[in-house]
Amino acid sequence: MLDGCVPWPEEFAERYRAAGYWKDETLGEMLRARARERGERPALVVGQERYTYAELDARADRVAAGLLALGIGPGDRVVVQLPNTAGFVALIFGLFRLGALPVFALPAHRSSEIGYFCAFTGAAAYAIPDEPEYRALAEEVRAGLPALKHVLTTIPEAEPVELPRPDPADVALFLLSGGTTGVPKLVPRTHQEWAYSGRAVAEACDYDASTVHLVSLPLGHNWPLTHGLLATVHAGGTLVLASGPSPDETFPLVEREGVTETGLVPGVALLWMEAAEWGEHDLSSLRRVTIGGSKLSDELATRVEPALGCRLQQAFGMAEGLCGFHRPADPPEVVLVSQGLPVSPADELRVVDEDDRDVPPGEIGQLLARGPYTIRGYYRSPEHNAQSFTSDGFYRTGDLVRLLPTGHVVFEGRVKDQINRGGDKIAAEEVENHLLAHPKVRQVALVGVPDEVLGERGCACVVPRGEPPTLAELAAFLRERGLAAFKVPDRLWIMAEFPLTPLGKVSKKALTAMVG
Template identity: 35%
Template sequence: MLMSEALTEDYYAEGLWRRDATLLDDLRAAAREHPDRRAVVVYHVDGREPDSVTYAELAAAVERMAAGLVGLGVSRGDVVTLQLPNCWQLMALTLACARIGAIAGPAPTIYRRRELSFITGLTESPVYIGAVGDAKFSYAELSAEVAEIVPTLRHRVLLGAADQPADTPGLAGALDLETTLLGEKSAPGSVFGELTDDEANPEDVAYVMFTSGTTGEPKGVMHSFNTLYATNRAQANVLGLTGDDVTAMGAPVTYNAGFTWNFVMPLVLGATAVHLDAWDPELMLRVLERERVTFFMGAPPFLVDLIVAQREHDRDLSALRSFATGSAPIPPVLVEDARDELGCRLYALWGMTENGAPTITRPEDPPMRAAESDGRPMPGMLVRIVDRDDVEVAPGEVGRLQVRGAFQCLGYFRRPDTYAASVTGDGWFDTGDLARSDGNGGIRIAGRQKDMISRGGVKIPVVEVEAALLRHPGVKDVAIVGYPDERLGERACAFAVADGTAPDLPALTTHLDALGMAKQYWPERLELVDALPRTPSGKVQKFKLREHFGEG
């Protein structure tokens, strides 16, 4: 952990970190004060009745699962791989790991043999916990294949295994989650170990989460209970959220956005978190209405989906006050549509797995600020914009975005040199993003350093061009990447998803000209696509677009 003792003492003194409490204490407090309040509600896209657990039920399940993990031989410091869809068991297992000093290892359900064998091998995970699968994909078979590759993976525990025929491929040698980790002590197949008081401390690693891979190079980010608390407490305070709120989310909990905004934050508050086990905008609309959801977090694609669905179905969303979004430019029309169609205020944020959400726009800002800024620093975080020599640039100039503060992760799992290379001598983390000041004390993201396009020496502000193109009525979604050019080095190509009649390149450049954008910034090639490649959390995977030109 590249953080000075002086800084950590400051975080304790300012109440950003806690000396003697973790998420387990938040759970116990909620179970004591509001035992019958629903902690987690999960709706299923296949039409099954929703699952829900109260805080009292969740606390009991955590104790039982913790005993089961001990019985499976999980020790303090072990990483338990959790490849589950959104379900209450995922949240309970994460807390059960903390109960015995183990580390949760959330793994996205999109991971296949290559990715899963890599992360379980690197973490030397002894236990894999996932779902059996469905008609589209078998996680039972996937986990069996990985267990053959990774020698430390001793146990596979599968949700729903007991409901499948014994000869189902991949089930041989696997354990059923309900039987093994939730069954009565005397029940056949249940597993119990002796629990002690040696649970996780606030400074311990809470999870190892691998980056979503927009660069194609995932790294295992380690957060402590304190770094998670700092970001989630701050974002709740800034947006005025309390235990009376009902939260919902577009992204899976196995991604940092879903993990923080719709698991950790409501847990810290003692609020109710509502989930879908897979994304379905029409179902989510019904859920927002039925559950009286007050706060939603999701990348712009989730917001667009909900706006389109609401225009068709007109649900009662009068409880919904706030919608936080990030990871892509927000055109002004989305701010207006969120207000007019969903009846909520839109907030723009910037963040990454390494540090949660260091910046966000505020309730006291003009509503349209969400289309102009990525927010001001959160309490507990500092940001600066520097040149290649780590000297701060003049206001309005684009430079490298660096951050420092209580939200910052502990490092990359078993890759200390890689993390150290991203941290300056005085503790500033180089995010890999480019930004400029927004003129109001905040930042405006200008793109990723590796996504910057240099056209004959002219640096193209990719994010600003994308935001401008999104204002064209024929553009539903867009991403700009560079492609090789013998004369200029690079030129810009726009990959666009049409909204109705597809525009051609002259229509887009005429649009940019009318907006007063410099000609050197215009894309010189247009590729129309049905959809942009995105991670489940909504980030565009530009490395896949560059593969179109034979680049990684």
């Protein structure tokens, strides 16, 4: 295990290997296996670029050799800040094959984040689009980091060479933690456990060679990487990349490529549903749309299948590991109100109170997780690890959940996404779900604002549907739905649009700063 990373205890590692969750296979070898089995099958489509599995595998070999020729070798870190391109996919598989470690950044990151990633990991290279904005960003970052030897504006390639085989138990990549405060923590993922997460997703979602998965969210995030890239490659399906989720770009791709699967965040799903009403493109190939990233409200969930003409699947997950999806056989009443089942039978969940005591079945508590693809600690972060992991290795997700009798997880908010109004604690998502049923509310986010008397008061930030609602209208509406009076927002803030995180989630941190 890489220095600064927390390994799994050997008893757990032996258990996961014996059960077949961890295999003696690297991520680069996973692609090689698909190339042997399905060499001429389509693997990747990006615009007019098309690669079979054999072609993608061969390009990964050339990229690995090109990186080596530049002096980038096993164990070196490469910060990858690329859009959804074929070069992105070829680069990361070349890195996996070489034994160098990609550090996944997002397109929206700027010098503060990129400089931190490069300095903290001792990165040898930084891969960017060949565009003036990113070249200027790279020059700014590189000026203070002499160890950063290469800025890659093109993907290097050379004649393939023999390479030493990485150890499947070694760290293969770094993801970014999903927190929205401070600089993201780095999440080390190994070849064997990250490959298993993709395999487990493919099995849970019944992927096969006929799967055509469209990724339109930034590929550098764990969800598109596992649900999209890894699961599709494991199944031998076809991955289609779009530069963004706009219906103007994605709907023609769905029609042209016969897309069967895609993943959306709720705000994008709403755009798709509205565009589908007047759109002229044939979306009938879609079997299923998976919505995750943040909780899909019950109200919105009921509208997805009629609007898009395909099955709704909800999902949850985190860069630290644990993820879950509905199963194809799950009944509609479960799909509408829950966010899915963990993908692995070896996933262990606990729902606990503030003192780490298990809450009674069905009650809301903090979610703890442990399993064969959930990390045991962040990279070089002993202080964070002491707070974020229990002594017996459970990860504190920071999510408030309850479990249905079926084991499905219902997300009720974040531990920090809670308003303490004079001692009465309000789960923001509960109120948001009610407000979304109001005909004048298109989007809503409830945040806490400081109050000298009560500590905090609730403020409903609303993107209206046509004429904006008044606070009195919303208060009356909530009371009619039987909501406790202390949960009714004290303030209303009308907005044209919400500030977003790089993945497209609503940034409650930014909202709180705006209205506080």
